[in-house]
Amino acid sequence: MKALDWVVLLGTLGFIVSYGVWKTRGSRDIEAYLKGDNSMKWWSIGLSVMATQASAITFLSTPGQAYEDGMRFVQFYFGLPIAMVIISITVIPIFYRLNVFTAYEFLESRFDLKTRSLAALLFLVQRGLAAGITIYAPAIILSTMLGWSLNVTILIIGVLVVIYTVSGGTRAVSVTQKQQMAVMMGGMLVAGYMVVQYLPERVSFGDAVAVAGKMGKMNVVDFSFDWDDRYNFWSGITGGLFLALSYFGTDQSQVARYIGGKSVAESRLGLIFNGLLKIPMQFLILFIGVMVFVFYQFNQPPVFFNEAAKARVYATPYADNLRALETQYAGVFAEKQEAVQGLVTALRTEDEGAIATAQQQVDALTANARSVRDEAKQVIKQATPKAELKDTDYVFISFVMKYLPTGLVGLLLAVIFSAAMSSSASELNALASTTVVDIYKRSVRQEGSGRHYVMASKLFTVGWGAIAITFAMFASLLDNLIEAVNIIGSIFYGTILGIFLVAFYFRYIRGNAVFVAAVLAELVVLYCYYFSDIAFLWFNVIGCVCVILFGFILQALFGKPGEQEGTA
Amino acid sequence: MPDINPHEREKPLEKPPFFKHWSGMYWLVLGNLVFLILLFYTLTKIYA
Numbered sequence: 001m002k003a004l005d006w007v008v009l010l011g012t013l014g015f016i017v018s019y020g021v022w023k024t025r026g027s028r029d030i031e032a033y034l035k036g037d038n039s040m041k042w043w044s045i046g047l048s049v050m051a052t053q054a055s056a057i058t059f060l061s062t063p064g065q066a067y068e069d070g071m072r073f074v075q076f077y078f079g080l081p082i083a084m085v086i087i088s089i090t091v092i093p094i095f096y097r098l099n100v101f102t103a104y105e106f107l108e109s110r111f112d113l114k115t116r117s118l119a120a121l122l123f124l125v126q127r128g129l130a131a132g133i134t135i136y137a138p139a140i141i142l143s144t145m146l147g148w149s150l151n152v153t154i155l156i157i158g159v160l161v162v163i164y165t166v167s168g169g170t171r172a173v174s175v176t177q178k179q180q181m182a183v184m185m186g187g188m189l190v191a192g193y194m195v196v197q198y199l200p201e202r203v204s205f206g207d208a209v210a211v212a213g214k215m216g217k218m219n220v221v222d223f224s225f226d227w228d229d230r231y232n233f234w235s236g237i238t239g240g241l242f243l244a245l246s247y248f249g250t251d252q253s254q255v256a257r258y259i260g261g262k263s264v265a266e267s268r269l270g271l272i273f274n275g276l277l278k279i280p281m282q283f284l285i286l287f288i289g290v291m292v293f294v295f296y297q298f299n300q301p302p303v304f305f306n307e308a309a310k311a312r313v314y315a316t317p318y319a320d321n322l323r324a325l326e327t328q329y330a331g332v333f334a335e336k337q338e339a340v341q342g343l344v345t346a347l348r349t350e351d352e353g354a355i356a357t358a359q360q361q362v363d364a365l366t367a368n369a370r371s372v373r374d375e376a377k378q379v380i381k382q383a384t385p386k387a388e389l390k391d392t393d394y395v396f397i398s399f400v401m402k403y404l405p406t407g408l409v410g411l412l413l414a415v416i417f418s419a420a421m422s423s424s425a426s427e428l429n430a431l432a433s434t435t436v437v438d439i440y441k442r443s444v445r446q447e448g449s450g451r452h453y454v455m456a457s458k459l460f461t462v463g464w465g466a467i468a469i470t471f472a473m474f475a476s477l478l479d480n481l482i483e484a485v486n487i488i489g490s491i492f493y494g495t496i497l498g499i500f501l502v503a504f505y506f507r508y509i510r511g512n513a514v515f516v517a518a519v520l521a522e523l524v525v526l527y528c529y530y531f532s533d534i535a536f537l538w539f540n541v542i543g544c545v546c547v548i549l550f551g552f553i554l555q556a557l558f559g560k561p562g563e564q565e566g567t568a
Numbered sequence: 569m570p571d572i573n574p575h576e577r578e579k580p581l582e583k584p585p586f587f588k589h590w591s592g593m594y595w596l597v598l599g600n601l602v603f604l605i606l607l608f609y610t611l612t613k614i615y616a
Contacts, residue, residue: 074608081601085594213615220608233605265582268590275597279604 008410024168036171045270051177056138056420064392066289079241084275111511120438132471162465187415318383494543521546
């Protein structure tokens with residue numbers, strides 16, 4: 001990194017943190033600290049909701065995913081706009097009417113204290129672990145690329161986030177997220193412009209898209225139904241809808257973003273803003289990844305994008321094997337580059353026969369290149385058995401570090417740090433507000449002053465920040481950690497969603513029934529986890545369906561609502 | 569003296585902009601989704 005990159009990176013991050021602290025100084029009561037005094041406008045809510053969802057991994061992994069798998073990941077978001085409409089109609093008015101600080105507070109007015117506390121605890125366990133990973137996942141990639149110590153990178157992200165989140169609470173999170181979103185989208189647009197500019201002069205933008213299409217990367221929508229296919233229209237519109245409903249409707253890190261609006265209308269518009277812009281944003285990020293793919297059809301890509309992993313192999317007896325494969329890969333690339341240029345020429349002639357012939361040649365050489373790449377991965381695995389062989393997370397950051405001019409490298413690193421900070425800040429803020437409002441203020445100390453609860457919120461934010469940073473620092477000691485956290489999330493998410501669905505849509509079921517149903521559903525999910533081979537993503541569905549089903553059965557056993565307990 | 573942003577003194581929105589009812593806004597979101605899916609499908613067909 002050059003001096004100018006450092007100035008851009010540190011200047012951007014320093015400005016965002018300082019602005020957040022200055023703008024939100026003096027929040028002295030709990031309403032202001034945890035709900036931002038209900039002062040947020042719709043566009044501020046919309047940007048905040050988008051920035052919370054866009055973690056650093058979004059900007060690191062998504063272009064790499066398009067590089068490897070094409071555009072089809074965008075279908076994963078097809079259910080999101082529908083979820084925004086459902087939440088705007090049903091959830092937002094209820095949260096406003098009850099004037100809640102957290103989503104779980106609503107559960108007490110609908111059911112009872114024990115159900116509220118159960119849902120809050122499930123959220124704290126799940127989100128508390130995820131907060132560590134939100135910091136760890138980008139830190140491992142950034143530290144590898146920048147040559148920094150992993151712990152220093154984790155500390156930089158974690159401490160910066162804690163500073164402004166503690167200082168200004170929810171409003172500081174929203175205020176900084178506006179700047180962070182501007183940096184993120186501005187940086188990505190510049191990166192997209194640059195990658196198109198870096199294409200050879202003889203290749204136009206239209207040629208680049210056509211080549212990407214012929215090489216299978218413009219596979220945006222697939223209407224065919226296949227259970228085993230993770231991303232198609234049907235899985236996106238159904239699975240994506242359920243995931244978005246649970247994430248935006250029950251996860252406090254998102255709920256806090258929109259219940260701080262000036263009115264129901266401002267909150268609704270904020271979610272509608274997200275519903276309109278989320279898919280185009282994901283499309284843009286994926287499309288930049290596809291353009292990086294086309295760029296690497298005319299510029300030699302590394303055989304393996306994680307250079308640090310390759311450097312470790314060079315220090316072993318397998319170094320010569322890897323170097324031989326790199327030479328072989330360069331040879332295949334030279335042939336493929338000519339073939340792709342032939343495909344561009346054929347596409348311009350619009351001669352179907354010539355296009356088919358050129359495409360066959362490109363496909364054959366692409367298969368050769370993939371085979372050499374797979375061999376290189378095997379060598380890396382043999383030389384360093386603990387090495388992570390998935391290198392797609394490094395595709396975009398490698399392109400940025402190697403090809404973008406001085407200054408822009410700093411800007412794109414600021415994009416990734418900003419994304420890491422924006423989602424971490426929302427998580428820490430949500431963890432602190434849930435701990436204070438649903439546990440401490442409700443069950444430990446009910447008679448404290450506003451100032452006391454603000455101080456407690458700040459201390460809990462620092463505490464959760466320390467837990468997240470510590471967890472991130474020790475994360476590398478565990479294998480498959482990200483998957484482990486996803487599994488833990490799936491174990492709890494289904495039950496939480498089930499409780500909320502019952503609360504909103506099944507008035508027949510009351511507090512005792514839903515509480516016992518939730519405990520039983522959690523036991524069923526844990527049984528499935530320990531004693532079955534069911535894929536963990538299904539735990540979300542199993543937990544949710546079990547809560548509803550058991551809730552109905554138990555309510556029937558307990559008696560009609562009103563006979564057994566008061567109506568909510 | 570607290571720093572009060574002039575925007576914060578504005579009266580909060582009560583009705584959706586451009587539409588008389590919220591249903592218009594919701595149809596806009598769903599219509600946009602349908603438009604995007606059709607656009608993406610067309611792109612897929614053109615470039616496949």
